Amino acid sequence: MKTMAILIGMAATLATSxxxxxxxxxxxxxxxxxxxxTASSTVYCYTxxxxxxxxxxxxxxSVxxxxxxxxxxxxxxxxCDKIGGGIAxxxxxxxxxxxxxxxCNSASNLLPSIVQIVMVVAAAFFFQKF
Structure with a gap:
């Protein structure tokens, strides 16, 4: 019974993609x-x-x-990464x-950046107590 509980617990933590x-x-x-x-064409992606x-x-x-x-x-x-170059x-x-x-690659997508900033600030505040 204990083994079954461990196996169920391990199976519950497996991530599927x-x-x-x-x-x-x-x-x-x-x-x-x-x-x-306004484009509507989509592709399936794993990366x-x-x-x-x-x-x-x-x-x-410019074009x-x-x-x-x-x-x-x-x-x-x-x-986001920005690269550039050239002459005058x-x-x-x-x-x-x-x-x-x-x-997620539709119009301007600022939400992930905002969420990341909030999470970093919250983590810094949380770990400052320890």
């Missing part, structure tokens, strides 16, 4: 994948969803493209954000 859905699209700032997001905003600057203006989908591998963290007047910037919940 069924994956989640990510929006999947590519397009310009004005399109359905851009700022006024992380992403949203990427790329800006290519040229001498006469902004959006991309959303399933990231091929697990990113280091579920945050010409260059490119990209901001890529990762998340791991169902359809």
């Amino acid at each position: 069924d994956g989640f859905r990510c929006y999947s699209c590519e397009g310009y700032k004005e399109g359905s994948c851009g700022e006024s997001f 992380a969803c992403y949203k990427s905003i790329s800006t290519v600057n040229v001498l006469i203006g 902004i493209t959006y991309s959303r989908g399933c990231h091929g591998t697990n990113p280091y963290s579920m945050t 007047g010409i260059g490119a910037d990209e901001e890529k954000c990762y998340c791991s919940t169902d359809l």
Whole structure:
């Protein structure tokens, strides 16, 4: 009986991963994948969803493209990374954000960042007592 209770307890702690859905699209700032997001195509994912905003600057203006989908591998963290480079007047910037919940790569998604900040502050306050 004791063995059965231990086995049930161990089985209850096993985590299963069924994956989640990510929006999947590519397009310009004005399109359905851009700022006024209305795309509905989804893909099934086991790693992380992403949203990427790329800006290519040229001498006469800039081109902004959006991309959303399933990231091929697990990113280091579920945050946003910004990279860029180029010479004066010409260059490119990209901001890529990762998340791991169902359809989390839609419009601007600030909730995970806010939740993380609150949790860090709460943990710091809690551990300060010890």
